[in-house]
Amino acid sequence: MVPMEAGKATTSSSHIMLPPPIPHSMFSSRLPTDLEPNEFTTILQAQKAAGVRILDLTQSNPTEASFTYDFLQTGNIPGHIPGRYEPSAQGLPEARDAIRRYYQGNRHGSISAEDLFLTAGTSEAYGFLLKLLTEPGDEVLIPAPSYPLFDLLATLENVTPVRYALKLNEEGRWRIDFRSLELMISSLTRAIVVVNPNNPTGSYLTAEELVRLNELCRIHDLALIVDEVFLDYINPQDGQKPFSVITNRGALTFTLSGLSKILALPQAKLGWIHVEGPAALKEGAKARLEFIADTYLSVGSMVQQAAPALLTCQQEIQSQIMARTRANETALRSATTLPHLHREGGWYAILQLPDHITDEECCLELLERHSLIVHPGFFYDFAESNRIVVSLIVPPEEFSRGLALIQEYLESRG
Numbered sequence: 001m002v003p004m005e006a007g008k009a010t011t012s013s014s015h016i017m018l019p020p021p022i023p024h025s026m027f028s029s030r031l032p033t034d035l036e037p038n039e040f041t042t043i044l045q046a047q048k049a050a051g052v053r054i055l056d057l058t059q060s061n062p063t064e065a066s067f068t069y070d071f072l073q074t075g076n077i078p079g080h081i082p083g084r085y086e087p088s089a090q091g092l093p094e095a096r097d098a099i100r101r102y103y104q105g106n107r108h109g110s111i112s113a114e115d116l117f118l119t120a121g122t123s124e125a126y127g128f129l130l131k132l133l134t135e136p137g138d139e140v141l142i143p144a145p146s147y148p149l150f151d152l153l154a155t156l157e158n159v160t161p162v163r164y165a166l167k168l169n170e171e172g173r174w175r176i177d178f179r180s181l182e183l184m185i186s187s188l189t190r191a192i193v194v195v196n197p198n199n200p201t202g203s204y205l206t207a208e209e210l211v212r213l214n215e216l217c218r219i220h221d222l223a224l225i226v227d228e229v230f231l232d233y234i235n236p237q238d239g240q241k242p243f244s245v246i247t248n249r250g251a252l253t254f255t256l257s258g259l260s261k262i263l264a265l266p267q268a269k270l271g272w273i274h275v276e277g278p279a280a281l282k283e284g285a286k287a288r289l290e291f292i293a294d295t296y297l298s299v300g301s302m303v304q305q306a307a308p309a310l311l312t313c314q315q316e317i318q319s320q321i322m323a324r325t326r327a328n329e330t331a332l333r334s335a336t337t338l339p340h341l342h343r344e345g346g347w348y349a350i351l352q353l354p355d356h357i358t359d360e361e362c363c364l365e366l367l368e369r370h371s372l373i374v375h376p377g378f379f380y381d382f383a384e385s386n387r388i389v390v391s392l393i394v395p396p397e398e399f400s401r402g403l404a405l406i407q408e409y410l411e412s413r414g
C-alpha cells in the first residue's frame with residue numbers, strides 16, 4: 001500500500017510549508033515516483049480523522065485479530081539480550097535445529113540444519129536470494145494473482161518482476177498456466193517464484209506441477225524460490241494432500257518460511273531460507289548465501305534463542321487460526337448471495353462480484369457508504385475485475401457484520 005503520510009505538505013499553525021522541490025535524479029529509480037496517497041487512502045484518512053469506526057475485512061495481522069497468545073507468557077521463552085555476541089552468518093545452531101524439528105514433526109520433510117539460513121523475516125529472504133541469483137536488469141517470474149509485495153521486493157533489488165498466470169481449472173482450483181509460464185521465460189530470467197499455498201488463492205502446488213517446474217528449471221538454468229509461509233493452514237474440508245518442496249532435488253530450490261505465519265508472530269521477525277538441489281549448485285549457493293548473510297547479520301540474538309521454545313507452541317496458535325478460518329468460511333457459505341471461490345488453504349477468501357460491478361468501484365463504495373475495507377482483486381493482479389478479497393482471520397462477529405454490509409451493498413446495486 002502507498003505509505004499514508006508520504007509526499008504530504010507539512011503544516012504549522014501560522015503558514016503552510018511546502019516541501020522543497022527535489023531534483024528527480026537524487027533518488028533511485030527503483031522507488032516509485034508517485035508516493036501520493038491514492039483515492040482510497042485519502043477517503044480512509046478522512047474517515048479516520050473524523051472519528052468514523054472502520055470495519056476492516058482485510059485484517060491479516062494476527063496480533064490484531066483477538067487470538068490469545070498465552071504461550072508468550074509461560075516463562076519458558078528466553079527474553080533477555082545475551083551478554084555475549086556470537087555472530088553466526090547462518091543463524092544459531094539451536095534455532096536452526098528447532099526449525100529442522102518443525103519440518104520433521106509436521107512431516108514436511110527430513111532436512112539438515114546445515115542447509116538453513118535465518119533471516120529477519122521472509123521478505124528479507126527474498127532480498128538475499130535476489131542478490132544471490134541476479135544481475136541488475138534480470139527477471140524473476142512471479143505468479144499472478146499473488147501477493148503484491150513480490151513486485152516491490154524485486155524492483156528494490158533492480159530486478160524486473162515478470163508475471164506468469166495461475167488459472168482456475170474446471171474443478172475450480174487454481175493451477176499454474178504452463179503455457180503462460182513458458183512464454184515468459186527469457187534469456188534474462190533467473191528464477192521462478194512459487195507460493196505454496198498461494199496468497200490469496202490458497203492453492204497448493206501439485207506433484208505434477210513440481211515435475212514440470214523442475215524440468216523448466218533444468219532446461220533454462222533457473223532456480224525455484226518457493227514461499228511456504230502458509231503451508232500449515234490447510235483447509236481440512238478440501239480433499240487435496242498438500243506437500244512441502246523442502247526436499248526437492250530436481251532443481252536448485254530455496255524454500256522460504258518463518259514465524260510470522262507459523263506462529264502468527266510477524267513481530268518476531270524470524271524467517272529462513274532452506275537450500276536444496278543438485279549437489280554442486282547447492283554448495284555454490286550456500287557458500288554465497290553465507291557471504292550475503294554474513295554481510296548483514298540481521299537476525300537478533302533474542303529471537304534466535306527464543307525460537308526452540310516458541311516452536312513447541314505451534315499448535316496453540318494454529319488451532320485458533322484454523323478454527324477461526326473454518327468458522328468464517330462457514331458464515332461465508334451461508335451467505336448464499338455472496339459467491340466465493342474454493343479454498344485449498346491459507347487465510348483468505350475470494351468473493352465474486354456480479355459482472356456489472358468492478359472490484360475498484362465496489363471497494364470505494366463500500367468504504368464511502370459503509371466504512372468497510374475489502375481488497376480489490378487488482379491489488380493481487382487478478383485477470384478478472386470482478387473479484388474482491390477478504391481475510392478469514394477477522395474476528396467472527398466483525399466478519400459476519402462485514403458480510404452483511406457487502407450483501408446490503410450488492411442488493412442496493414441490483
Ligand SMILES: Cc1ncc(COP(=O)(O)O)c(C=O)c1O
Pocket residue numbers: 120121122123124147195199227229257258259260266270271
Ligand atoms: C506469501 C507471503 N510471503 C511472505 C510474507 C511476508 O512474511 P514476513 O512477515 O516473514 O516477511 C507474506 C506476508 O503476509 C506473505 O503473504
